[in-house]
Amino acid sequence: MAVPLTAYLVVAALLFAIGVYAVIAQRSAVMILMGIEVLLNAIGLNLIAFWRFVNPGDYSAQIFAIIIITVGAVEMGIGLAIMLLLYRNRSSVQVDDYAELRG
Amino acid sequence: MTGGEILLRSVGVLVALVLGATLTWRLEPRVLESAGVTELGPAAGTHPQGPIGLAPNPDVWLYPAGPIVAVLGVLFGAVVIPLGPDLVGQDLGIGVFYFIVVIDFVVLGLSLGGWGANVRNAAEVYYRAVAQLVSYVVPLGLAYIGAIMMAGSLSTIAIAQAQEGLWFVVLQPLGFALYLVTGAMQAYRPPFVEPFSRHIEHGVYGSSAGWQALLWRLSMSGVLLLVAAMGSVLYLGGWNGPLLPDPLWMILKTLALMVLMLWLGARFRPLSTAEMLALSWKVLTPVGLANVLLVGGLILLGAGP
Amino acid sequence: MPSETASCLDLWAIYPELVLAGLGLLLVPVAAFTHGRGRWRYLPGGLAFTGIVAALGLTARMLDWESQTVFCNTYALDGFAHVFKLLLLSGAGIALLAILAQFRGHNQLAHAPMALLFATLGGMGLSSALDLGLIVLFLQMLSLPSYVLVTLVRTDRASNEAVLKYFIYAAAALAVMAYGLTFLYGMTGSLELGSIGAALAGDGDQVWIVLALGLILIGYAFEMTLVPFHFWAPDVYSGAPAAVSGFVSVVPKIAGFAGFLRFVLYALPDGTGGWPMLVTLLAALTMTAGNLVALRQTHLKRLLAYSSIAQAGYILIPVAVAHEVAGAMSAVGYYLAAYLLMNLAAFSVASLWERTRGTDRLASLAGMGFRQPLPALVLALALLSLAGIPPLAGFAGKVFLLEVGLEGDLTWLVLLAAANMVLALYYYVGVIAKLYLERPAPNEEPAKAGSGVLYVATFGISTLGTLILGVFPSLGLQLTDLLRRLV
Amino acid sequence: MSLGEMAEWFAFLVLALISLAGALGMATTMSMFRSGIFLMASFIGVAGLFILLSADLLGLLQIMMYIGGMLVMILFMVLFSMDPGGAMMADMKMSLVERFFSLGLSSGKKDDGGGDMEHGGHDGGGMEHGGDGGDGGGMEHGGDGGDGGGMDMSMTTPVKGWAALLGLANGALLTGLLLLRPAWPESTEQPNPDSAEQIGNLLMGKYMMAFEGAGLLILIGIFGAVLIGRTSRYPDDRSRTAYVTVDAPPPEVEESAGDVVARDSKEGD
Structure with missing residues (x-):
């Protein structure tokens, strides 16, 4: 392996930072969902990089990565259903429009 | 593998794909015309009235990316198609799974090209292609699984070798029928031609010209070729056959399967996207699950290799 | 590794979970069938309740x-997991009655039980899981x-906003x-909590442990509604x-505590990474902020939300010393049981x-004590218990919490908690005063009667539970002592 | 450095660039559609990194999951936004990053809708936005972006300074720590080339529970999505309050054109 572990981890860390930015800065719920998907992506990359360099004999980490991918897919599904519901009721998925509960 | 060998194999796959796609492109309209189909869909060599509604104001990034991505998908897919036990671009351990995945790039290409053209009709392609993807992807996977279970491997070579004695089509007629239907859906051939329908001016065909139109034709011909080739690997025993040399058998089976799919498809009226989804989820998916159960039972009974 | 594949399928160990999962799967078609069909709509609820009771019995065995x-x-499969599963299941059972x-x-009768079963299943798994x-x-x-x-009520504006926030956070x-x-x-090359703990205890890099702990704590603190990750609640x-709300305030929170305790006790044994200090700080912050904001509330559900945040702060006191004080775990368990009953009653x-x-x-609660004496009494008892008035369960629970805190040398935190409890008395008693001292508005039409047998059952179970736990604390303690039995 | 090592570095750099640029593009471009495509590119880049790390099965799984998933997701974004092509925003003040990733978006001033495609009638209810959304082309888009309503300028948000700063600090902290304090016990072991078999054995053995649990999770996801997103034959009561308790079903509603869209996309989940 010519490319060291740190290089992969740095890519994952930068992905994570971009995901955090997207989750904070975006105001459309769908875009926030996409930011969360980037976060999950960073987790997967981190896991697989650690797996390859730290403990390649045990494939458990790949199962964890599969669980992460599953979680991402399920979140996408239910998130889009939630947004479909919101859009049908209020014609908007901007999170700023949902600020009635206060106190 | 040395650099030279990689280059040789890449060129080999490319040449084989281009030749095969050209053959498909010449052959397909004849089959369809003889079956009496007037709406040609992706089979059309040229447009009936020439290119219509070319994109006046396309997205500078996505529009050219569309055909390139689609051709790349076809090209990557061709890598695992075997013409003989040793005559294959690259024998991957997870070959069939890889094939399913990379062929998806065609849908991605259609979506990019359709949306990027920035005209109403082409944007429609995007919706229709995605709906078609959603309808074929699960039953198609189930059709693959029947053959994979019996061969006990994901490698295309191993699957073809497992059928030396008996082709899987004999053991799993249901799976083969399922593959015919979902394969036609994956290849956008009649009766599943919604993304290329006349009502939206032939989709991406109507909004592109020049090298892009050429690449679209290459990828759309190539996808039919690959679907037929994969079908003959999965169910018709690949290169296995008496007398004739291996590659010839493979080519013959591919062409025969292609003609069968087109001829059968021409018997039915074109289906709308909603009908496709209903067909897929209400009929094909249960059939696919039943096939998986049947194959499991057959394996338990000791059938197959 | 392939040789040992078959030996891991210990289905006998998860019978309670299997009952819930199987019933949940069964309810999917049943709910589709009974949806909108008159009296059939009670069937899924009845089945789910039976299943929860069966799972309770199996776990108790x-x-x-x-x-x-x-x-x-x-x-x-240890005492810790069993006791937490019992808590989760009883919380789910009572909440199910309230939802029904x-x-x-209404239409929601058909599919609510199914979702509730699956959520409970997740909580039960979390209390047992040893793998990341x-x-x-x-x-x-x-x-x-x-x-x-x-x-559940899909056309309701407030529900829509709630689900969007809940989902995103x-x-x-x-x-x-x-x-x-x-x-x-x-850092360890392992996904098992036990081996992670063994590897980290010796020579883990402190900086990375603290960073990872901070990130992980965000997830658990979200479930436990700790300040500053409480804003969704x-x-x-x-x-x-x-x-x-009753369900969401009880089951995910208990599961969060179970998961967090198991995580820190296994993966970060003996306070590796300084988690006890972090938890102490969070406890102080959570109880103070929760109580201060609760003072200003004008709606019952929001008031209860902030009160439940403050309660989570109290429970953190024994959590912070769980690795060194012997009685800490049973104090956590006892208080969670009390919290479950009084919160669900409210x-x-x-x-x-x-x-x-x-x-x-x-x-709108003014004069409720005259118009609807039973619910008013239940609410008053629940609030008194939350405030920690003897002889209710909340009192005994708070005594245990503070005792453990003192044993663990967290005197300042115990003093802060005591001050907070006095402060909280103000808003709890304020509500009770509204119930009994204020007259209802004269033009207000009297509320319809008909709390129904389901409400009476809910009130009865939760209130009697609060009383019994409070009067005979040793009963609860016997059970929660089992929490100490870890694998 | 040998040829193989150089090839590996090259592949790594290209794939890392794709993943990072894709994610950055997703967060900053003005066009909803592009942002979905950028995210997909990022996923494919990461999948390539997986394959480079010899987790080939996982890489392909990732591509398969996300091509279909993302395409459906973009479809939803297009439904939910006034201006999926981002044409209205092409004239707004943009930071450098945004300008780069929004390069080539056509301006909304052109006729025929420019970048924002109008596929009105086709998809039924999905595209009908609040009443004041129709006059998009003629509006002037200054810094404040008008007074909202259905006409929201913020569907892709211009870079927010503090959020960018937070993201940047986050990335800098993590990167710095990763570079300065590597604490990972690296091993020289080589992975088994047949990853499919290894993963299959784990799934059917040690991680049987994870396997079944993930299946159950997907089922719950499907079922939850259907419950939340469906249009019901029997609508919910308008408020949580029941004034009358009856056990008869409420009156049915007629299905509207919008339901077709809803149903199609649901099956994509």
Whole structure:
């Protein structure tokens, strides 16, 4: 392996930072969902990089990565259903429009 | 593998794909015309009235990316198609799974090209292609699984070798029928031609010209070729056959399967996207699950290799 | 490795979970069939309740089993898991009754029980999981059905807002937490909590442990509604139907405590990474902020939300010393049991009020003691218990908490907690004064009677439970002492 | 450095660039559609990194999951936004990053809708936005972006300074720590080339529970999505309050054109 572990981890860390930015800065719920998907992506990359360099004999980490991918897919599904519901009721998925509960 | 060998194999796959796609492109309209189909869909060599509604104001990034991505998908897919036990671009351990995945790039290409053209009709392609993807992807996977279970491997070579004695089509007629239907859906051939329908001016065909139109034709011909080739690997025993040399058998089976799919498809009226989804989820998916159960039972009974 | 594949399928170890999962799967078609079909709509609720009772019985039978791990060291079967499962199941059972009571005669009767079963299943898995992958999986299984429950009334504006906030915050918190978990894997090369703990205790890099702990804590703190990760709770509790708020305020929170305790006790033994100090700080912050904000509330559900945040702060006191004080675990368990009963009692009264009056404004509670004596009494007892008045369960629980805190040399935190309890008395008693001292508005039409047998059952179970736990604390302590039995 | 090592570095750099640029593009471009495509590119880049790390099965799984998933997701974004092509925003003040990733978006001033495609009638209810959304082309888009309503300028948000700062600090902290304090016990072991078999054995053995649990999770997801997103034959009561308790079903509603869209996309989940 010519490319060291740190290089992969740095890519994952930068992905994570971009995901955090997207989750904070975006105001459309769908875009926030996409930011969360980037976060999950960073987790997967981190896991697989650690797996390859730290403990390649045990494939458990790949199962964890599969669980992460599953979680991402399920979140996408239910998130889009939630947004479909919101859009049908209020014609908007901007999170700023949902600020009635206060106190 | 040395650099030279990689280059040789890449060129080999490319040449084989281009030749095969050209053959498909010449052959397909004849089959369809003889079956009496007037709406040609992706089979059309040229447009009936020439290119219509070319994109006046396309997205500078996505529009050219569309055909390139689609051709790349076809090209990557061709890598695992075997013409003989040793005559294959690259024998991957997870070959069939890889094939399913990379062929998806065609849908991605259609979506990019359709949306990027920035005209109403082409944007429609995007919706229709995605709906078609959603309808074929699960039953198609189930059709693959029947053959994979019996061969006990994901490698295309191993699957073809497992059928030396008996082709899987004999053991799993249901799976083969399922593959015919979902394969036609994956290849956008009649009766599943919604993304290329006349009502939206032939989709991406109507909004592109020049090298892009050429690449679209290459990828759309190539996808039919690959679907037929994969079908003959999965169910018709690949290169296995008496007398004739291996590659010839493979080519013959591919062409025969292609003609069968087109001829059968021409018997039915074109289906709308909603009908496709209903067909897929209400009929094909249960059939696919039943096939998986049947194959499991057959394996338990000791059938197959 | 292939040789040992078959030996890990210890299905006998998860009978309670299997009952819930099987019943949940069965309810999917049953709910589709009974949806909108008159009296058939009660069938899923009845089935689910039976299933929860059966799972309770099965779990109770396991209590005296020897501690062991099953599924190749990925799933723990010990006193800790059993007691937490009992708590989760009883919370789910009472909440189910309240939900059925609130939605009696509505379409939601059919599919609410199914979502509730799956969420409970996730919580139960979380209390047993020993593997990082399973932890993430069960956390997600806990949240997904909760979204469905929160948005049971799909056309309600407040519900819509609640589910959007719940979803986004939960998903982000889970992602951040999983990122932290990957670093633990990187430092130790293992996904099992036990071996992670063994590897980290010796020569882990402190900087990375603290960073990973911080990231992971975000996920658990979200479930436990600790300040500053609590901001979703008031909105979700007040946006969701009151009976569902009761469920969401109890089951995910208990599961969060179970998961967090198991995580720190196994993966960060003996306070590695300084988690006790972090937890202490969070406890101080949570109880103070929760109580201060609760003072200003004008709606019952929001008030209860902030009160439940403050209660989470109290429970953190023994958690912070769980690794060194022997009685800490049983104090946590006892208080969680008390919290479960009194909180569900309060929320089911809110649910009754929402059903009959359509509001949860505190002002609308005026004179409730004269018009509807039973619910008023239940609410008053629940609030008194939350405030910690003897002889109710909340009092005994608070005594245990403070005792453990003193044993663990957290005197300043105990003093702060005591001050907070006095402060909290103000708003709890304020509500009770509204119930009994104020007269209802003269032009207000009297509330319809008909709390129904389901409400009476909910009130009865939760209030009697609060009383019994409070009067005979040793009963509860005997059970929660089992929490100390870890694998 | 040998040829193989150089090839590996090259592949790594290209794939890392794709993943990072894709994610950055997703967060900053003005066009909803592009942002979905950028995210997909990022996923594919990461999948390539997986394959480079010899987790080939996982890489392909990732591509398969996300091509279909993302395409459906973009479809939803297009439904939910006024201006999926981002044409209205092409004239707004943009930071450098945004300008780069929004390069080539056509301006909304052109006729025929420019970048924002109008596929009105086709998809039924999905595209009908609040009443004041129709006059998009003629509006002037200054810094404040008008007074909202259905006409929201913020569907892709201009870079927020503090959020960018937070993201940057986050990335800098993590990167710095990763570079300065590597604490990972690296091993020289080589992975088994047949990853499919290894993963299959784990799934059917040690991680049976994770396997079944993930299946259950997906089922809950499907079922939750259907419950939340469906249009019901029997609508919910308008508020949580029941004034009358009856056990008869409420009156049915007629299905509207919008339901077709809802149903199609649901099956994509």
